[in-house]
Amino acid sequence: MPSFKVHVTKDYTVFCAGHFITYEGDRCEPLHGHNYRAAVTVEGALDENAYVFDFTVLKKLLRGICDRLDHRMLLPRDNPRLAVSEEGPSLFVRYREKTYMFPREDVVVLPIPNTTAEMLAQWIGGEIETALRERGATNLTMLEVEVEESFGQSALARRELFR
Numbered sequence: 001m002p003s004f005k006v007h008v009t010k011d012y013t014v015f016c017a018g019h020f021i022t023y024e025g026d027r028c029e030p031l032h033g034h035n036y037r038a039a040v041t042v043e044g045a046l047d048e049n050a051y052v053f054d055f056t057v058l059k060k061l062l063r064g065i066c067d068r069l070d071h072r073m074l075l076p077r078d079n080p081r082l083a084v085s086e087e088g089p090s091l092f093v094r095y096r097e098k099t100y101m102f103p104r105e106d107v108v109v110l111p112i113p114n115t116t117a118e119m120l121a122q123w124i125g126g127e128i129e130t131a132l133r134e135r136g137a138t139n140l141t142m143l144e145v146e147v148e149e150s151f152g153q154s155a156l157a158r159r160e161l162f163r
C-alpha cells in the first residue's frame with residue numbers, strides 16, 4: 001500500500017509576535033519578535049474522495065491558529081522562572097530584577113514551559129489535533145507542525161494520531 005501525506009504552508013500561515021526565552025537556568029533573552037511561519041503535514045489513508053485531508057480545510061485551520069497569535073506577545077504559562085500575574089487590565093511578568101508590564105489583551109499565555117519554536121510547534125499541533133478530532137478525521141495517522149522563526153531556522157513537532 002502506498003502511503004500519502006499532504007503539506008500546507010502559505011503566505012498567510014504566518015504570525016508576527018513578541019517573545020523571550022529563559023535558558024541555561026539563569027539566562028533570559030531580551031524581549032524581541034519574529035515573523036513566524038507555520039506549516040502542517042498530515043499522513044493517513046485516503047478517504048472516499050481520494051484525499052488524505054482537504055487542503056482548503058487544513059489551510060483554514062492553520063490560518064485560524066496563526067491569527068490567534070498574530071500581533072501578540074507570547075508568554076509561557078508553565079515556566080517556573082517567570083512570575084506571571086494579572087492586575088486589572090495589565091499582565092506583569094517578572095524575571096529576577098526584570099519586570100515587564102503588558103496590556104492583557106495584547107498577550108497570549110500558552111500552556112508551555114518556554115516559547116521556543118519547538119514548543120510553539122507542539123502547541124499548534126495540539127490545537128490542530130483537537131480540530132481534526134472534532135471533524136472525525138480518523139483516517140489520519142500522523143501530524144507534523146513546523147514553525148520557522150527566521151529564514152532557514154525552524155523546529156518540527158510530530159505526533160501520532162488516532163492510534
Ligand SMILES: [Zn+2]
Nearest residue numbers: 019032033034
Ligand atoms: Zn526569539
